Amino acid sequence: MDIKEIQNLIKFVAKSGASEVKLEMEDIKITIRTGSEKTETTIVQAAPIAQPAAPAPITTQIIDPVTPAPAAANDDSKFITVKSPIIGTFYRKPAPDKPNFVEVGTTINSGDTVCVIEAMKLFNEIESEVSGKIVKVLVDDSSPVEFDQPLFLVDPS
Incomplete structure (x- = not known):
């Protein structure tokens, strides 16, 4: 290497x-x-x-x-982070030919599906626990994610 x-x-x-x-x-x-x-x-x-x-x-x-610059961390402090509840592969859409669950700027409510995480050939829908507006998607589509890894930033206001 x-x-x-x-x-x-x-x-x-x-x-x-x-x-x-x-x-x-x-x-x-x-x-x-x-x-x-x-x-x-x-x-x-x-x-x-x-x-x-x-x-x-x-x-x-x-x-x-x-x-990351410290200023960027301070800007993100007013946002709520949606985190991965499991280890697996992150997908932004339910199927390759379907649209993404959420985009930056999408308003979500508690209980709305924001992504799917595949773990051991099972596709788990991840629901938001907060209401607000998606500010940033922190993970690329089809990327591996860890438990408690930040997935989205949500502006609750």
Whole structure:
């Protein structure tokens, strides 16, 4: 795995909203942790098996400067976040040939379906627990989502 692939992985994890991702392959282990301040990546690469007296594993930390501006966080504080209740794949529409459940600017009521999350071949309709106007869609269509990951920002006013 080269540095470009690692950087792309860091950016993907930062955008996904996941708090921690671990990736283990035959000769490399990568752990990416995201927080409110920074994204931290630890890469542990084992020495090749052919060398019997290998030095200790190499540990590298890469701090990714891709963090949201504090001003943007303050603007979002007046909005309510609709979060994923389960792990699965996020879909904005009920079928490929159907329109999206909601768009930015759509007014929703409590109980309205805002998306579908597929988990173990079951499609679960996710209903809004709040009423308001959709301000931002935080997840791309057909993307994996984690439990409690923010999906939408809703303006309750």
